[in-house]
Structures are given as C-alpha cells and as structure tokens.
Amino acid sequence: xxxxxxxxxxxxxxxxxxxxxxxxxxxxxxxxxxxxxxxxxxxxxxxxxxxxxxxxxxxxxxxxxxxxxxxxxxxxxxxxxxxxxxxxxxxxxxxxxxxxxxxxxxxxxxxxxxxxxxxxxxxxxxxxxxxxxxxxxxxxxxxxxxxxxxxxxxxxxxxxxxxxxxxxxxxxxxxxxxxxxxxxxxxxxxxxxxxxxxxxxxxxxxx
Amino acid sequence: xxxxxxxxxxxxxxxxxxxxxxxxxxxxxxxxxxxxxxxxxxxxxxxxxxxxxxxxxxxxxxxxxxxxxxxxxxxxxxxxxxxxxxxxxxxxxxxxxxxxxxxxxxxxxxxxxxxxxxxxxxxxxxxxxxxxxxxxxxxxxxxxxxxxxxxxxxxxxxxxxxxxxxxxxxxxxxxxxxxxxxxxxxxxxxxxxxxxxxxxxxxxxxx
Numbered sequence: 347x348x349x350x351x352x353x354x355x356x357x358x359x360x361x362x363x364x365x366x367x368x369x370x371x372x373x374x375x376x377x378x379x380x381x382x383x384x385x386x387x388x389x390x391x392x393x394x395x396x397x398x399x400x401x402x403x404x405x406x407x408x409x410x411x412x413x414x415x416x417x418x419x420x421x422x423x424x425x426x427x428x429x430x431x432x433x434x435x436x437x438x439x440x441x442x443x444x445x446x447x448x449x450x451x452x453x454x455x456x457x458x459x460x461x462x463x464x465x466x467x468x469x470x471x472x473x474x475x476x477x478x479x480x481x482x483x484x485x486x487x488x489x490x491x492x493x494x495x496x497x498x499x500x501x502x503x504x505x506x507x508x509x510x511x512x513x514x515x516x517x518x519x520x521x522x523x524x525x526x527x528x529x530x531x532x533x534x535x536x537x538x539x540x541x542x543x544x545x546x547x548x549x550x551x552x553x
Numbered sequence: 554x555x556x557x558x559x560x561x562x563x564x565x566x567x568x569x570x571x572x573x574x575x576x577x578x579x580x581x582x583x584x585x586x587x588x589x590x591x592x593x594x595x596x597x598x599x600x601x602x603x604x605x606x607x608x609x610x611x612x613x614x615x616x617x618x619x620x621x622x623x624x625x626x627x628x629x630x631x632x633x634x635x636x637x638x639x640x641x642x643x644x645x646x647x648x649x650x651x652x653x654x655x656x657x658x659x660x661x662x663x664x665x666x667x668x669x670x671x672x673x674x675x676x677x678x679x680x681x682x683x684x685x686x687x688x689x690x691x692x693x694x695x696x697x698x699x700x701x702x703x704x705x706x707x708x709x710x711x712x713x714x715x716x717x718x719x720x721x722x723x724x725x726x727x728x729x730x731x732x733x734x735x736x737x738x739x740x741x742x743x744x745x746x747x748x749x750x751x752x753x754x755x756x757x758x759x760x
Contacts, residue, residue, distance in 0.1 A: 444729065450657035485759025487694060516749050522651065523743065529736035536730065537758075542723050549756040551744075552692025 347372055348507050351403030353418065355382045357476035358434055359409030363390045364480060369510025374402045397421075405430040405504060407471070412437040412447070412454050419461035427464030430500040433524070434471040436531045443539065446532055455494070455524035468495035468504055469524035470515075473531045475538070477546045482513050484550035485543075490514040492551070494523040516551070554579055555714050558610030560625065562589045564683035565641055566616030570597045571687060576717025581609045604628075612637040612711060614678070619644040619654070619661050626668035634671030637707040640731070641678040643738045650746065653739055662701070662731035675702035675711055676731035677722075680738045682745070684753045689720050691757035692750075697721040699758070701730040723758070 348371040352363045355377035363386055367373045373392035376399055377383030387394035393402070398421055406426065408418060412435035419426070433455040437447045448454055455469040470493040471479065478489045491508045493515060495501045501517035508515035534548045555578040559570045562584035570593055574580045580599035583606055584590030594601035600609070605628055613633065615625060619642035626633070640662040644654045655661055662676040677700040678686065685696045698715045700722060702708045708724035715722035741755045 450732075487757070487759060516744075518740075518747070518749060519743055523740060525657075526736040526740040529733040530740055533725075533730060533733040533737055536726055537723075540725070542725060543758065543760050547760045548758070550694070550759050551750060551755070552694060552757050553750050553754045 348405065348503070348510075349403040350374070350507060351376060351401045351406045352409050353377070353397060353406065354409030355379060355386045356409060358471060358479070359407070360386055361476045361479040362407050362409055362434070362471060363392065365511035365513050366507050367391055368512060369507055371507055371510070372402075376401075401425060401429070403429075405432065405507060407432040407434065408458075409434055411435060415454065415458050416461060419458060423462075424464065426462045429465050430468060430497075430503055431458070431462060431465035432468045432470050432504060433458050436472050436528055436535065438532055438535060443536070446528060448528070451525070453524035453528050455521055459521060466495065466497040466500040467521060468493055468500055469521065469527050470494070470504055473527055473534065473549070475534075475545050475548055478548060479513065481546065483546070485547045487550045487552065488514050490516055490551040492527060493517050494519050494521055494527055496521045514551070555612065555710070555717075556610040557581070557714060558583060558608045558613045559616050560584070560604060560613065561616030562586060562593045563616060565678060565686070566614070567593055568683045568686040569614050569616055569641070569678060570599065572718035572720050573714050574598055575719055576714055578714055578717070579609075583608075608632060608636070610636075612639065612714060614639040614641065616641055618642060622661065622665050623668060626665060630669075631671065633669045636672050637675060637704075637710055638665070638669060638672040639675045639677050639711060640665050643679050643735055643742065645739055645742060650743070653735060655735070658732070660731035660735050662728055662735075666728060673702065673704040673707040674728060675700055675707055676728065676734050677701070677711055680734055680741065680756070682741075682752050682755055685755060686720065688753065690753070692754045694757045694759065695721050697723055697758040699734060700724050701726050701728055701734055703728045721758070
C-alpha cells in the first residue's frame with residue numbers, strides 16, 4: 347500500500363489526494379487550514395495534520411504555491427531525505443503574466459532539489475489544470491500526468507499511484523525536463539487566460 | 554486569394570504547402586532540390602523555383618532547419634520586409650538531445666526577428682509533427698496549429714490560411730511565447746524519441 351502525504355489542501359492538493367486515495371493509497375493531508383485539511387482527509391479516508399507535523403508518506407506532494415517551497419524545504423530539512431518529493435508548482439510572474447520568475451535555464455523543481463539534496467525530487471501535475479486531474483478528462487479525452495525526475499524508481503512509484511487512481515501517467519525524462527514542463531504549463535495557462543481553451547481543457551497527450 | 558511561399562520541400566514544407574493549397578492559397582515552392590520542389594509544386598498546383606529566387610507570397614514559410622535561418626535571412630535581406638515570415642524550427646541540440654541550442658531566455662524566432670527587423674515574424678507549426686499536420690489528426694483528435702507573433706493581422710492571416718485548409722489553428726500570444734513553443738516542441742520530441750507517443754501523436758489542444 348502506497349503512503350502519500352499531500353501538503354496543501356487547495357484545488358491541486360484536493361485533486362491529487364482524491365486520485366491517490368481512489369488508487370488505494372493511504373493519504374495524509376497536512377494543511378495550514380486545519381478545518382480544510384480535516385475535511386479533505388475525511389473525504390479521502392486519510393489522516394490530517396498541520397504543516398510541520400511529521401510526515402508519514404513515502405511520496406510527499408507539495409501542493410503549495412511556488413513561493414512556499416523554500417519555507418517548506420527549510421522547515422522539513424532532512425525529514426525530506428529519501429522521500430519522493432513532488433513539485434507541482436508553476437512559478438508564473440503574477441505581476442506581468444509574461445514569463446516565469448525562475449532563471450531561464452532553471453526550474454522550480456531544480457531549485458527545490460538544490461534546497462533538499464537528499465530528496466528524490468519529481469516534477470509532476472504542474473501541466474494538469476486541477477479540474478482536469480479531478481475529472482480525469484481534458485475536454486473530451488483522458489488526462490495524462492507527466493512525471494520528470496532523476497530517480498527512475500521514484501518516477502515509477504508516482505506513475506503507479508496515479509494510474510491506480512484511474513488517471514493516465516507517463517515518466518518522461520530527467521529533472522532537467524522540469525524546465526520544459528514549466529514552460530509548457532505557463533503556455534497552457536496563457537491559453538486559458540485568453541479563453542482559447544477553458545480550465546477544463548488544455549493540452550492532452552495522444553499516442 | 555492568399556499567396557504563400559514555402560521555402561523548403563521536406564516533410565514540413567510538404568505538409569504546410571498541402572494545407573495551404575487545400576485552402577485555396579496560391580503556393581510557391583522554393584527548394585534547393587529542384588526536382589523535389591517541382592514535384593511538390595505540381596502536386597499542390599503551384600509554382601516552383603530555387604532558393605534565392607524572388608518571393609511571390611505575402612506569407613513566407615521557412616520550412617528549413619534552424620541552422621539554415623541565418624543564411625536565408627542574409628540572402629533575402631530586405632526582400633523579407635513587410636512579409637509575414639513564419640519560423641517553424643526547433644533548435645534542438647542534436648549532439649546531446651538534452652536541450653535547445655538557443656540561449657535559454659531567447660528563441661529561434663526571436664533570433665530571426667532580430668536578423669530581419671522589417672519582417673512580421675511568426676512562430677508556427679513547430680509544435681506539430683509533420684505527419685499530424687498532413688493528416689490533420691494527433692492520434693484520434695484534430696491537430697491545432699499554434700501561432701505566436703507580435704503582429705495581430707499577420708497571425709490572423711496565417712490562422713485563416715491554415716483553417717481554410719481544414720486544420721485547426723489558434724493565435725496564442727506575442728513572439729515572446731516562441732520560447733515556450735520551442736520548449737513545448739522539444740518536450741514533445743523527447744516523448745516520441747522515447748516512444749511514449751508515436752510521431753502521429755503528441756499534444757493535442759482540447760477546449
């Protein structure tokens with residue numbers, strides 16, 4: 347049985363926790379908003395706690411905004427060592443909506459890995475609008491979760507959890523590909539903001 | 554009646570010329586390989602010439618590899634002024650297949666625009682594998698051509714040509730977005746190389 351900890355109980359955290367629980371994983375929710383975290387935990391048959399509580403999962407999904415990553419890395423520190431640590435963030439420049447705030451040759455995931463060198467950092471879920479993860483559909487076709495990372499076993503573990511939850515997933519390359527995944531997700535967000543697509547649409551992977 | 558010049562008669566040039574002709578555009582093919590250019594021109598009911606010949610189109614699609622852009626910009630120079638100039642390239646590092654050769658904060662399209670400031674440069678077709686452009690399908694769903702550029706009329710003109718040819722198209726943002734389009738296309742190529750998808754698949758836009 348997989349053990350998944352989701353830090354954050356917003357739209358993305360809720361969608362990830364729901365998929366993981368549907369696949370039979372034990373889910374721990376750690377949230378700043380105790381009521382919301384408890385409600386989500388009870389919804390997915392898991393346990394709830396506060397951010398900063400000990401982590402029970404082997405896979406830890408940081409379902410928080412980019413700006414919260416550094417603080418989490420600092421507060422958990424070596425407790426992340428050996429964990430599969432999943433970065434879902436898109437560091438979009440909110441002031442201009444015309445680019446990302448990470449250096450052009452880097453990524454949020456690469457920055458996180460540098461902060462917690464003992465963790466097996468993955469980039470995943472960032473290319474999926476939360477609604478498409480929850481519904482399992484991008485418009486009229488199935489959602490696929492793209493997973494990048496340097497540790498093949500860690501990638502496979504996450505792919506297995508997502509697939510068990512009924513959503514397609516694919517391991518797609520090293521953590522360097524997080525740069526392209528973040529560019530891809532930003533592009534997709536600009537399309538939704540311009541109403542070229544809805545937030546239930548976007549890019550779907552077809553074979 | 555739109556007038557489209559396609560420079561290059563490879564897979565991408567052939568697919569673009571075929572779509573444009575299907576939509577009723579007059580198509581001029583300029584190619585280094587005279588026989589191939591003539592065959593393609595006769596296939597699409599257009600005219601053929603050599604690279605360096607005068608351009609008859611208002612929309613000029615540079616269906617050449619990234620490495621050929623600078624030479625074309627130099628040889629045509631001011632003849633590109635006022636033209637809608639379409640960059641289709643993906644400057645993938647062929648030695649490592651682990652990134653692009655353009656600076657991380659730039660794009661092939663931005664470099665082309667700098668070389669030919671009088672042209673209305675668009676980025677388009679680079680996110681479409683040639684086979685998906687030719688068939689109009691990404692796997693089981695319709696292909697969409699994404700068009701980025703700073704000139705709204707130029708973008709609309711290309712969108713109209715593509716749509717007239719029976720393929721979906723969307724104007725999606727300024728030429729700055731070429732950076733994300735190139736990252737997106739590189740990511741998609743890595744998926745095909747890893748056989749996660751076939752060259753008839755990839756990312757499809759759903760509303």
